[in-house]
Amino acid sequence: MTVVLVALGAAVGAPLRYLTDRAVQARCGTLFPWGTFTVNAAGCLILGALTALPLPPHAMALLGTGLCGALTTYSTFAYETLRLSRDGARPLAVLYTAAGLLAGIGAAVTGSVLARAVAG
Template sequence: MSGIILVSIGGFFGAISRFVISKSIQRRNPKGFPLGTLAVNLTGAFLLGMLTGMQINRHVQALLGIGFMGAFTTFSTLKLESEQLRKDKKYKAFYRYLVLSYSIGILFAFCGLIIGRRL
């Protein structure tokens, strides 16, 4: 039961953090490129990699890894915004968004994992 509570608490704060940070960044970049979601997802990839590398106990993993990071990062928003760019025929932004999201996301997760192992 405590695992469910920890994931719920982490998810609550992760979702609020994502909303505030993403909207704050996006407000400064109104040109249509989803920079807010990109920044949040790349940050989350790095932090989740770091948490994984640190080999934290299962309770902290439930709170921060599954709960907070699960709600902080958002694969569904990435897909929705990608589809909107494609639909609006903003192909350059569409491909740039996908390439940056996946390639840098994997790189950041790997870097976080390496750093986390050294902490």
């Protein structure tokens, strides 16, 4: 049953990642990978909130592992960092790496704090 919940969450998270990434990147039109940056930060915010809530294991499988696991993408983050570096934009690659890590951790902490405040 858990595997089915993870698959269902991923079935929503993966297309959501793709569509969000394409929409954000099309609007920004820069070398900086804003689409991946956005989905990773959003996924960290959601996962941070989920971990602060008293959710049953099946809800965490669906939303945390499935949805957030497919929404966020460390592999694309790594690929885009390497691509920036190879394309001669090493300072931008360093900025992307630092900003991505800080935004992800900051978003997770923010999500956790907000969820605790709302849940009381």
